[in-house]
Amino acid sequence: MAMKLRPWLLAPIIIIVLLAGLAVFLWPHYEGNVPRITLEKAPKGLGLKNEIDFQVTDQGKGLRWVRVYLRQGQKTAMLLEHKPEGPTASVALKATAAPLAMGFSQGPAELVIEASDNSLRNWGSGNLSQIVLPLAIDTTPPRIMQRSGITYVNRGGSAVAVYEIDDGTTEHGVMVGQRRFKGHNPWPDQPRAAMCLFAFPFDEPRESRVSLWAADHAGNKANAPLRWRLRWRNFRADKLNASDNFLAEIQARFGMQAPPTAAATPLAVFQWVNVELREQNHQRIAQAASQTGPYQLWSGTFLRAPGKTMAGFGEHRTYFHNGQEISQGYHLGIDLADVERSPVPAAAGGVVRLAENLGIYGNCVIVDHGQGLSTLYGHLSQMGVTVGQTVEMGQELGLSGATGLALGDHLHFSVMVDGIFVVPTEWWDPHWIQDNVLYHYEESGLPTPLATPAGGKAAGQPQAAPTVK
Ligand SMILES: [Zn+2]
Structure with missing residues (x-):
């Protein structure tokens, strides 16, 4: 006997099948991937005006909204609301906050970043993620005060300033014109004492101002006067004749490196080498010379080879060819x-930061002596040290030669402060070092900021300055 299908039994089966189909269809919409909020640098404080950069990514159905709030006690204000128009997996956002103008007061507060996605979880409101960053609203600019006496600086020369900084100061130093020199805190038992090696660059206008600068955890910035005197001097100007043989030699050495537009003639190659390649090399040098630490790695007087x-x-060199001016340049060493x-x-103790063939400088070694001070050795025929190696004063770095933009065997020696070329002869002079560097520590009642066992690690890897609490 055949079974009879009854309609009242069929309906629930159809409903169950439909529901199962719906569930299979909807399942991906219920994904549980929570949006990820990342900040490259979480703010420790908020000053008068702040920008908070962050990124939000979502692995699943994409972002629904992103919100940023500032919260202090009972008061909350929205700083940003972002609703992507289409499915968005990742977004980089910037929230701005001017807490005092928004009615918040100095003191502890919280920055809240929230994001939700297009998942149907949580009754359709999506996966929610939230980060809460405790911080301080602090609009008081950092205080910075010179501790040493008057600082004399020669045009193109080096100098040191010793000063006192506030708690919460994160960056500080000396500003010369538009250039910022970075200061250090090399006295662990006196974390507010700071020093900065700086230079009055040879190409700085005579009327440029020199001052102390500081920035704190909330981004507040301050400048303070520095007692200083400039000793102006003039540098030599030279006329050099570039012979056909010289230009042919330069083309033979650099022609392959020059871009096609500059490789046409020996003269064009030389002009490219003397301007573009020189500039590229100086950027590389500044980058290598920026790897430094807070302690002085040298002592005594720098050694002259x-x-x-x-x-x-x-x-200042002006180059002529067949009576025509063809190029100009400054010689930034001895x-x-x-x-x-x-x-x-090696002119002094330190750490090798560069040992490579570097354009106009040929085989080139750079040694970091701490606190942004470094020395450069160019045109070497052979290099005997490697990057990261600790060297002592007098240690052999290599052999002199004529590589790069050099025709006869010689050593090109440069000294740099924060990557700026300075007059090397000052560092060969024990009286200059005593009167212009060591004396400023003495008159400030501070020891010479050497890397001591009590002061932490010695040479080696670049170190961050101790944080000021
Ligand atoms: Zn030279």
Whole structure:
């Protein structure tokens, strides 16, 4: 006997099948991937005006909304609301906050960032993520005050300032014109004491101002006067004749590196080398020289390699070819010529930050002496050290040569402060070092900021300055 299908039994089966189908269809819409909120640098404080950069990503159905609030006690204000128009997996946002103008007061507060996605979870409102960042609203600019006496600086020369900073100061130093030199805190038992090696660059206008600067955890910035005097001096100007042989040699060495537009003639290659390549090399040098730590790695007087001085610092060179001016440049070091392939000693103790073939400088070594001070050795025929290696004063770095933009065997020696080329002779002079560097620590009642066992680690990897609490 055949079974008879009864309609009243069929209906629930159809409903169950439909519901199952709906569930399979809706399942991905119930994904549980929570949006991810990331900040490159979480703000520790908020000053007068702030920008908070952050990113939100979602692995599933995409972002629905992103909101940022500032909260203090009972008061809450929305800083940002973002609703993407289409399915969005990732968004970079910037919230701005001017807490005092918005009626908040100085003191502890919370920054809240929330995001939700297009999942149907939580009764359709999506996966919610939230981060709460405790911070302080602090609009008081940091205080910074000179501790040492008057600082004398030669045009193109180096100088040191010793000063006192506030709690919460995160960055500080000396400003010369538009250039910022970074200061350090090398006295662990006196975390408010700070020093900054700076330079009055050879190309800085005479009327440029010099001052102390500081920035704190809330982004508040301050400037303070520095007692200083500039000793102006003039640098030599030279006319150099570039012969056909010289230009041919430069083309032979650099022609392959020059871009096609500059590689057409020996003259064009030389002009490219003397301007563009020089600039590229100086950027690389500044980058290598920025790897430094808060402690002084040198002591005594910097060593001068043996040899005759062939060219000085700051010389302005104008190049002529067949009576026509073809290029100009500044010589930012001292050339010392001794016997060919003579050993090149490290001028002072430090850490090798660069040892490579570097354009106009040929085989080139840079040694970091701490606190932003470094020395450069160019045109070497051979290099005997590697990056990261600790060297002592007098240690052989390589042999002199004529690589790069050099025709005869000589050593090109440069000194840099925060990547800015300075007059090297000051660092060869024990009286200058005593009167212009060490004396400022003495008169401030501070020891020479050497890396001591009590002061933490010695040379090696770049170190961050101790944080000021
Ligand atoms: Zn030179």
